[in-house]
Amino acid sequence: MRLHGIKIPHKKNTAGIAPVELPIPSRVRIPMSMHIGRTSKVIVKKGDTVKVGQLIGQAEGFVSSDIHSSVSGTVEKIDEMITAGGDRVPCVSIVSDGRQEMYEGIKPPAVDDFDSFVKAVRQSGAVGLGGAGFPSFVKLGVDDLSRIDAVVINAAECEPYITSDTRTMIDKGGYVFKGIEAIKKYMGIRHFIIGIENNKREAISVMQELAGKTDGVGVRVLPSLYPQGSEKVLVYNTMKRIIPKGGLPLDIGVIVTNVTTLAFIAEYLEKGIPLVSKCLTVDGSAVKEPKNVIAPIGMSISDLIEAAGGLKNEPAKVMYGGPMMGITVPSMDEPVLKNTNAVIFMDSREAAPPKTTPCISCGACADHCPLRLDPRAIARAYKTDDGEELEKLCVDLCMECGCCAFVCPAHRPLVQTNKLGKLRLREYHDELKAQKEKEQKERETKAEKEKKTAQKGEVSHE
Ligand code: SF4
Ligand code: SF4
Numbered sequence: 001m002r003l004h005g006i007k008i009p010h011k012k013n014t015a016g017i018a019p020v021e022l023p024i025p026s027r028v029r030i031p032m033s034m035h036i037g038r039t040s041k042v043i044v045k046k047g048d049t050v051k052v053g054q055l056i057g058q059a060e061g062f063v064s065s066d067i068h069s070s071v072s073g074t075v076e077k078i079d080e081m082i083t084a085g086g087d088r089v090p091c092v093s094i095v096s097d098g099r100q101e102m103y104e105g106i107k108p109p110a111v112d113d114f115d116s117f118v119k120a121v122r123q124s125g126a127v128g129l130g131g132a133g134f135p136s137f138v139k140l141g142v143d144d145l146s147r148i149d150a151v152v153i154n155a156a157e158c159e160p161y162i163t164s165d166t167r168t169m170i171d172k173g174g175y176v177f178k179g180i181e182a183i184k185k186y187m188g189i190r191h192f193i194i195g196i197e198n199n200k201r202e203a204i205s206v207m208q209e210l211a212g213k214t215d216g217v218g219v220r221v222l223p224s225l226y227p228q229g230s231e232k233v234l235v236y237n238t239m240k241r242i243i244p245k246g247g248l249p250l251d252i253g254v255i256v257t258n259v260t261t262l263a264f265i266a267e268y269l270e271k272g273i274p275l276v277s278k279c280l281t282v283d284g285s286a287v288k289e290p291k292n293v294i295a296p297i298g299m300s301i302s303d304l305i306e307a308a309g310g311l312k313n314e315p316a317k318v319m320y321g322g323p324m325m326g327i328t329v330p331s332m333d334e335p336v337l338k339n340t341n342a343v344i345f346m347d348s349r350e351a352a353p354p355k356t357t358p359c360i361s362c363g364a365c366a367d368h369c370p371l372r373l374d375p376r377a378i379a380r381a382y383k384t385d386d387g388e389e390l391e392k393l394c395v396d397l398c399m400e401c402g403c404c405a406f407v408c409p410a411h412r413p414l415v416q417t418n419k420l421g422k423l424r425l426r427e428y429h430d431e432l433k434a435q436k437e438k439e440q441k442e443r444e445t446k447a448e449k450e451k452k453t454a455q456k457g458e459v460s461h462e
Contacts, residue, residue: 005225028298159322387428
């Protein structure tokens, strides 16, 4: 048995095109939050000269990430920017001197055991490059390695358009396997499964050839059914293990890592160059020449599209990531981020939202949900403000993959409703907690009163 999924147009127009290195822009804007966790602390000031790979933002707290300059030049200003997710974060603007001089401290890290390996991954600035942005040193820095028996390498790349992971496997397959060897050596894990959709023939053959020369690595070719690359779905379809509700892959002995993240870590161990540039797909109906590019982190989206060949139509919508789960880019001044695996420019026809009509209770949404949720029932519970029902329907499990909305003949805004349903469920939990605390307080007050009354009684008897 496999978890559900849907057939969507692949649009992998750029899979056969090796990435093109873009010219360095005159300026980059590097935000101090391109990861899940705490915002990094700026450690440079206006007027400082910096070089490629120099640390400009230091990880703060347990879940955070180091950030490095992607150009050599001068710090022009440090201000704030509002991210696509709506957060206000510090941002370092650097004017490039065009020389791309490497920072003197760049050298391969000294790694000889688990602790030095995790430290090196931290210093590399690696985060989940499939889009998640979770700091890699936190994921790999498992406190009890005996809990883990396998690594699932996410090479599914199931969103339309995106082919940057495909290019990693074709162009940097050797680094994927060096990453595997590093995990074997420093973490002692022996079992690896590369989960890859069957629409990536060239990448599959590279991975299979290399796996044939490496102990403990299997290549699992999976049907091209979206959302094959979502963590829960991939772990189930490759290992038949179920991540428990509210749990992590670690809870079932698995680490899941994106294939490009793994290749980047291996390359860092070899060369010592931190995460300063990104291979990403530039595509969509408004793009003149779809391609994969290597762009410095912090390059603006307007510089990116100009350097990548320009637009044939005015874009009506620009997205970080694919059309199913991507985030709308609010302005062309937004920068390329560490976890940007694609920028999709859609013309007005592609971006036009379909007309919404009333639900016809066909059940297609529930039939196609990979997690077997019932979006129609969730929408009802949200409309009637029924927190208890939202809990029963497990709205908090929804991974916002969009399968339900994609198949809905009435084009209901099911993902947006599920997001609101999750918020309502959180409020419901807060209300329940507040109610319990109130009742507890009342019980304590009552008990206190009874105690005082009893004490008075004892005194009057004396
Ligand atoms: S968005 Fe949520 S409810 Fe809809 S198919 Fe995906 S997981 Fe299921
Ligand atoms: S797929 Fe759309 S129309 Fe069909 S039951 Fe679900 S919400 Fe209603």
